[in-house]
Amino acid sequence: MLEITEGSHAVAEAVRLCRPQVVSAYPITPQTHIVEALADFVANGTLDAEYITVENELSALSACVGASAAGSRTYSATTSQGLALMFEVCFNAAGMRLPIVMSIANRAMGAPLSIWNDQQDSISLRDSGWLQFYAEDNQEATxxxxxxxxxxxxPAVLLPSFVCFDGFILSHTYEPVDMLSQEDVDKYLPKFAPPERLDAKDPVSFGMYATPEYYLEFRYETDKALKGAKDIIAQAGKEFKSLFGRDYNAPVEGYSLEDAETVIVAMGSLCGTIKDAIDEMRAEGKKVGLLKIRLFRPFPTEEVAKFLKGAKRVAVLDKNISLGAKGATVLEVKDALYGSTIPVKGYVLGLGGRDVRKRDIREIISLVEKGQGDQFYGLRREVL
Structure with missing residues (x-):
């Protein structure tokens, strides 16, 4: 059913339809509307779940860890400094192989304090063992x-997931969203049946002490499961398309790539602006395309290399910065194209919520065509 709704409310409704048994909540802008809506669902009886209010974000994810280990489907949401406070627990959740799902309404990290959008928060946890999905619009976020x-x-994955969507740009924007029914979701998503769980009648342990003789193997198994998740995502995406018509089987998505000489690579809501700019430039005869990355972890190395093999040049737009190096995405794209002669240039932009407009996309296309890149784009030189 098509509804005009706020992004956060659409996400909350999707979570409700997934029937989580435990929701752990701590409010922080700009994700607060999600957990507020879920609190209303529990209070009015439309969601049968234990709703736990806690004292901070570390406790929020810790409660999910305990609930998931006990065999419950769990959910939380956070952003920015809240996610940073969860750092320790994020590694624990992945290492204990707990399939928690958490929404990240992406927001810049301090200091200086910013409540506006970039993707620095979730990108900073790219090495934690969580799957990371990035949405272009509210339909995709849902x-x-x-x-x-x-x-x-x-059972072949058993790892937690971040579903990332841009704070305010999506979380507080009203868009048409085709919401599924409870019957639809029940058909697609089976009940959670963990192979192992905490049970006093059949005691097991999660996340125990590991000596050097065993620790490496734990990390190997987590890495193997994360990389293998790409095949499970493809299967889940194909079934989703067969049931509901929307295609999510590929971890990347091409736009006007058939004859593109210059290809932009990006993630999140920025892709919508890029598509509009591409349409205008295409009308002028410029052969420009977009490769949208929907899945950042596990990184779709083979798919990126396949989609970019016909390009003459690549511009990677990062709303994050691996300080002292480059944007995180351009590092991955360069790795995917290792051995190729295709020049790849990176542009760090939009940090702290700074607008990226169609004219900026045009200027970046001009820069990459001149061979200029690997830079912060849009710096206000007068304040430096």
Whole structure:
């Protein structure tokens, strides 16, 4: 059913339809509307779940860890400094193979303090063992929650997921969203049936002490499961398309790539602006295309290399910065194209919520065509 709704409310409704048994909540801008809506669902009886209010974000994810280990489908949401406070627990959740799903309404990290959007928060945890999905619009943000639960809870994966969507730009924007029914979601998402759980009648342990003789193997198994999740995502995406018509089987998505000489690579809501700019430039005869990355972890190395093999040049737009190096995405794209002669240039932009407009996309295309890149784009030189 098509509804005009706020992004956060659409995400909350999708989570409700996934039937989480435990929701752990701590409010922080700009994700607060999600957990507020879920609190209303529990209070009015439309969601049968234990709703836990806690004292901070570390406690929020810790409660999910305990609930998931006990065999419950769990959910939380956070952003920015809240996610940073969860750092320790994020590694624990992945290492204990707990399929928690958490929404990240992406927001810049301090200091200086910013409540506006970039992707520095979730990107900073790219090495933690969580799957990371990035949504272009609110329809995608909503649908990716169904897929995240389906993939995370698959016995071959059993890893937690971030579903990332840009704070304010999506979380507080009203868009038409095709919401599924409870019957639809129940058909697609089976009940959570963990192979192992905490049970006093059959005691097991999670996250125990590991000596050097065993620790490496734990990390190997987590890495193997994360990389193998790509196949499970493809299966889940194909079934989603067969049931509901929307295609999420590929971790990347091409736009006007057939004859593109210059290809932009990006993630998140920025892709919508890029598509509009491409349409205008295409009308002028410029052969420009977009490769949208929907899945950042596991990184779709083979798919990126395949989609970019015909390009003459590549511009990677990062709303994050691996300080002392480059944007995180351009590092991955360069690795994917290792051995190729295709020049790849990176541009760090939009940090702290700074607008990226169609004219900026045009200027970046001009820069990459001149061979200029690997830079912060849009710096206000007068304040430096």
């Amino acid at each position: 649908d990716l929650h169904y897929i995240a639960y389906r993939v995370s809870e698959d």
